[in-house]
Amino acid sequence: MAQRGGAQRPSGGGQGKICQFKLVLLGESAVGKSSLVLRFVKGQFHEYQESTIGAAFLTQTVCLDDTTVKFEIWDTAGQERYHSLAPMYYRGAQAAIVVYDITNQDTFGRAKTWVKELQRQASPNIVIALAGNKADLANKRMVEYEEAQTYAEENSLLFMETSAKTAMNVNDIFLAIAKKLPKSDNNARSCWMLQVITFKTGETM
């Protein structure tokens, strides 16, 4: 294996493993998807986070014991119109965070439809987390913690209430996902690689 060019090797090696996971954020517009990502990736919060057109891509790495987990994050646009692009982003994702806004009951309803869609259409083993965001606005709460938690349990979702504004539970939810994602260990060799080679007529190998 050493022949293979270390630089390109995505995982393995003696000093701890590196795992990469694709994670997608879904949820109604303005629930705080982009803000959660910004908080997680840059530790910042913008009161006037610009709206996401199409999707945005960011990465962040976290360490778990001896494993380095790199998240490749797709932050999607929330408007229904962009729903038709969503499969492009959640397809192949190993994890998803479905976000709603605890001050808005409708966004919770929309979160449930996203969960349903993921369960039907995404990778079968996708790890789904439900995030009740804007937890700092508890005085305007419209979705009860228990209601969401019960729903999450019934659907085996990770669940946390978060606040991108105060940073509450933001790193935690990503870490919880990282923990739940199956990581390679030496027995179950778990990294795959696909490669296509084309032979032109007459070529021999």
Added chain:
Amino acid sequence: MDAGLSEDELVARAREERATIASRYRLGREEGAVIDSWEDPELEIYHTTDRYGFIHDGRLPQSRTKEESKQLDLEISRLPKWLKMIKSWDKYWGKEKFIKRVYKGIPDRVRGIVWARLLFLDQMKEEQKGKYEEMRRLGCKWSTDVRQIDLDVNRTYRDHMMFRKRYDVKQQQLFHILVAYSMYNQEVGYCQGMSQIAALLLMYLNEEDAFWALSALMASPKYAMHGFFIPGFPKLLRYQQHHDKILEKFLPKLKKHLERNCIDSGLYTLKWFFQCFLDRVPFPLTLRLWDVFLLEGERLLLAFAYTALKLHRRQIARLDMDQILDYLQKKLEKNFGYEDDYVIESLEKAMEELRKAKLDHPGAPPDHELPQQPFGMFTEPSVEKESGVRRDFTEEERLITERLMKRTETIALNGSHLSVDRGQSPLYSANALRLNLCPSSSPSFFSLASSPHCPSLSCHSSFSPSLRCAGKQNSIAVSHAPSLHHLSPPCHSIIHPSPLSPPPYALACSPPCLTVSPPSSLSSHSSPSLSTPPSPAHTFHAASMLRVPHCSSPFSSPVSPPLCSSPTFYKVSPSSSSKVPPPIGHSVFSFPTPISPFSSSVTASQDVSVVFVLWL
């Protein structure tokens, strides 16, 4: 959505919400206005405003103002010429001198006037007197997009003086333009992305003019943004395909590099095309591009997409997937790296280049990209629309989604092709292959589903950063590979899970043309034990690639593979059943017939693709 509410209640609630939102914008910042503290910016003193009205941190480098003042002087010196041209517009408009001057940049002070002329706003207003008022009124009452527009006005250019204060005059205007437009053109309604365009127009035009400017951008055949924003985004796909064509012809190396890093142009062109590079290049350059856009129309989009990549191709060539996306999303906006004048000159050259190659324009739009209904007709929204219940995809949307994904997969597949490097390593037989592996961050194009025999196993489909297996079982899932069916020639796939033998496993797809046999040097080779990683020779050797002790398919009607106790070599052949590619979601596994194990090489009798699955 809410189980508790009937449709009527939902509609009633939506109407009430609309009325509340609209009344807030009517009221603006007058006394009695309800403005949550979090919605309003505190006036921070460490801010400075640039000449375009954007507010920055006070720590901006001073050199910027130098450049700025140079630009300012230049603009002032050009102003008299422009005033003259504006005065006798008909004499200059469309003439070479005029066009040249637009390319040099319209001085900011007359930009609004010139934009208005370029878009024929006076005519539009004249032809439809009172229409804007009417649409605004109806929109506030009926537009089902009020809610989304409100959310977006609240986060559109809040770092610009004009849009900083909640419900302030320009926010009111922005809201009203968008609401009116969503009524005026109900096929587009409101789509995220339009608010920034409208805001830009408002920086240079008054409210009503900005409305008609938006309308011209959408509906005039010269700009035809309608096709971008309608459900399913049909024009986006067409433009992306054309963009790919341009890259193929003029920047093939860069295109390969992007593909190798699994970057489909869909990932970066959406915002470029939808908003004509707003927020993707520095604002002053954006304005210069918009000058040309309004002059030349939609071809600017393709030409500048090409120019941007061309100018940065060397830098991009050194970057991998994350970095490329960051570069295109963020870096270029912060600093484009070239002076604006140079960029525009390059753009002109690129346009010429494309024109000569007849690639400057993708041709007339298909009917479905064009407005189908007359504008400005009032119809009450359907209950479904008004209550906000999620609807299913339209046939059009479904189609577009499918095509988009197919595209992505095909590109990923092409990318993989290209990363193969036929090396001459002595470790391998003379003409063996050295694989130049895609980093695992690359999307794969396969949906590897879990096999019923191996339920704990999971692999992932396209865009999977790393394919992985959760189970300990040493067998692997079967490719579902819908993408392969879109390729030409159609490929069929088999996979080689093997409980006994070590990696690699291979998946081969092909027309019936690969004759496989172990080269003599390895013909008596036995499987290395599981604990040793496969040597390159094993890994890439045709013989081990094509060993198929056992196969299973998780799909409905798998062809049962022969179960073998000892390694056997197979010929890869397509499904006997038909030449028609199977529908997406169903794979045809063509199971091989054994061939003589002792001939010594593999020769392709026609073009063939082999897909390898390798353990890492």
